[in-house]
Amino acid sequence: MSQATAIIVGASSLVSREIAKQLAEQGVELALLAQDTESLKEFSQSLPTQVSLHELAIERPKDIIATLESIWQQLGGAHLVIVNTGLNGYDASLPWQLEQDIITVNVQGYSAICNTAFRLFVDQGYGQLAAINSIAGLRGGPSVAYHASKAYASSYLEGLSMHAQRLKLPITISDLQLGLLDKAAMQQSRLWLSPPHEVARQALKAMQKGKRRAYITKRWRLVAWLTKLLPEFIYNTRHWRTKEERKAARAAKKAQ
Ligand SMILES: NC(=O)c1ccc[n+]([C@@H]2O[C@H](COP(=O)([O-])OP(=O)(O)OC[C@H]3O[C@@H](n4cnc5c(N)ncnc54)[C@H](OP(=O)(O)O)[C@@H]3O)[C@@H](O)[C@H]2O)c1
Numbered sequence: 717m718s719q720a721t722a723i724i725v726g727a728s729s730l731v732s733r734e735i736a737k738q739l740a741e742q743g744v745e746l747a748l749l750a751q752d753t754e755s756l757k758e759f760s761q762s763l764p765t766q767v768s769l770h771e772l773a774i775e776r777p778k779d780i781i782a783t784l785e786s787i788w789q790q791l792g793g794a795h796l797v798i799v800n801t802g803l804n805g806y807d808a809s810l811p812w813q814l815e816q817d818i819i820t821v822n823v824q825g826y827s828a829i830c831n832t833a834f835r836l837f838v839d840q841g842y843g844q845l846a847a848i849n850s851i852a853g854l855r856g857g858p859s860v861a862y863h864a865s866k867a868y869a870s871s872y873l874e875g876l877s878m879h880a881q882r883l884k885l886p887i888t889i890s891d892l893q894l895g896l897l898d899k900a901a902m903q904q905s906r907l908w909l910s911p912p913h914e915v916a917r918q919a920l921k922a923m924q925k926g927k928r929r930a931y932i933t934k935r936w937r938l939v940a941w942l943t944k945l946l947p948e949f950i951y952n953t954r955h956w957r958t959k960e961e962r963k964a965a966r967a968a969k970k971a972q
Contacts, residue, residue, distance in 0.1 A: 720744045721794045723787060725772060725829050726801035727756060731848065731894075734916030735798060740765040747787045747794070774801060774825035784832045793840050796923065797833040799847040801825060806859045815861040822865035827872060834876050837887045846890035846923045847873060851936055853893070854943045855951060870929075877928060891929045892919050895936030 722739055724732050727748035736746055740763040749772040750756050760767040770787055773779040788794065803821040805814050830845060837843035852859075853866025873891045880887035896909050910933040922930035931937040943951065 720796075721747070721791045722796040722798065723747045723749070723784070723791075723794050723833075724798045724800065725749045725784075726799065728752065729800055730912040731915050731919070732798070732800045733759060734912045735800070735920060736763065736767075738916055738920055740767070744796075745791065747791060749783065749787075772801075774829075775820050777824060777828035780825065780828045781832045784829070784836065788836050794836075794843065796844045796846065797829075797837075798923075799826065799829050799833075799845070801829070802848070802850075804859060804862045806862075808858075810860065818859075818861040818865055822862065823868055826865075826869055830872060830876060834879070834887070834889075838883060838885060842886045844888040844890065844923060844926070845873075845876065846888075846892060846919070848892050848894060848919065848932075849873075851893045851895055851931065851940045851943065854940055888926045888928075890923055890927055892922055892927075892932050893929065893936070893940065894932050895939060 720743065722744050724736055724746065726732055727736060728750040732748075736748060736759075740746060743765060745766045746760075746763070747768045747770060748756055748760060749770045751772055751774075753769040753771055756769055760769055768787070768790065770783055772783070801821060803818050805818065807814055826847070830847065833843075833845050837845065847869060849869045850866045852863045853868075853870050855863065857863035870891050870893070873889050876887075877889040880889060894915065915932055918930075918932045918934065922932065931940050
C-alpha cells in the first residue's frame with residue numbers, strides 16, 4: 717500500500733476535524749465515520765485529499781464491525797485508525813439511563829471499534845491504532861460511569877499492545893490522554909484549556925513518534941502525575957470546605 721490511509725471513527729468532533737485537516741494536508745487518504753454523515757459533507761469536500769464518509773452506529777457492535785471491514789476492503793487496508801468517540805454527562809442523582817448510555821458508547825462501542833481495527837491490523841501485518849482518551853480515567857470521579865469507562869479504555873489498549881508484542885507484529889497502540897479541551901476555541905489565553913488545533917497537532921505528533929501513551933496537551937502530564945499521587949482525602953475535593961463554611965464552623969465552635 718503506497719498511499720497513506722487513515723480511518724477516523726467519531727469524525728464529527730472538533731478535534732477529529734482538526735486531525736482530519738492536518739492529515740489531509742499531508743496527503744493522507746481518509747475514511748471518516750460519524751453518526752450524521754450529512755453534517756460532514758461540506759467539510760469533507762473542503763479537504764485537499766480523497767475522503768469517504770461512513771455511518772457510525774456505535775450502539776450496534778455488529779454494524780461497527782461490518783462497516784470497518786467494508787472500509788478496509790474499499791481502501792485496501794489502512795495505516796492508521798483513530799478512535800475519537802466518547803459520551804460524557806453528569807447528573808448528581810445518577811440515573812441509570814445516563815450510565816447505560818455512557819457504557820454503551822465508551823465501553824461497548826469503543827471495544828468493538830478497537831477490537832476490529834486490531835484484528836484487521838493483525839491480518840495486514842502492521843498498523844497503528846490511536847485512541848483519544850482522558851486523564852479522567854486515572855481516578856474515580858463525579859461522572860461515575862465516564863471516569864470508569866476511561867480507565868477501561870486505557871486498560872483495553874494496554875492489553876492490545878501486549879497482544880501485538882506477543883504476535884511480534886509492528887502494530888503500534890497509542891493511548892492519547894486529553895486534559896481539558898477548549899471547545900469554544902475562543903479562550904486561547906486560558907492556561908488549562910487547549911484549543912482543538914493544538915490538541916490535534918500534539919496528538920498527531922505523538923502518533924508519528926509511535927508513543928504508547930501521551931498526555932495532550934503536554935502540561936496535563938503534571939496534573940496526571942499529581943492525580944495519581946494524591947491521597948483520596950485531598951483528591952476528593954467534596955471534602956473541602958469553602959472559606960464561608962470554615963468561618964461558620966469556627967464561629968460555631970467559639971459559640972460552644
Ligand atoms: N472535551 C474535553 O474537554 C475532553 C477532555 C478529556 C478527554 N476528552 C475525550 O475526547 C474524546 C472526544 O470527546 P469530545 O469532548 O471531543 O466529545 P464530542 O465533541 O462530543 O465528540 C465525541 C464523538 O463521539 C461521537 N459519539 C458520541 N456518542 C455517539 C453515538 N451514540 N454514536 C456515534 N457516535 C457518537 C460523537 O459523534 P456525534 O457528534 O455525532 O454525536 C463525536 O464524534 C472522548 O474520548 C473524551 O473522553 C475530551
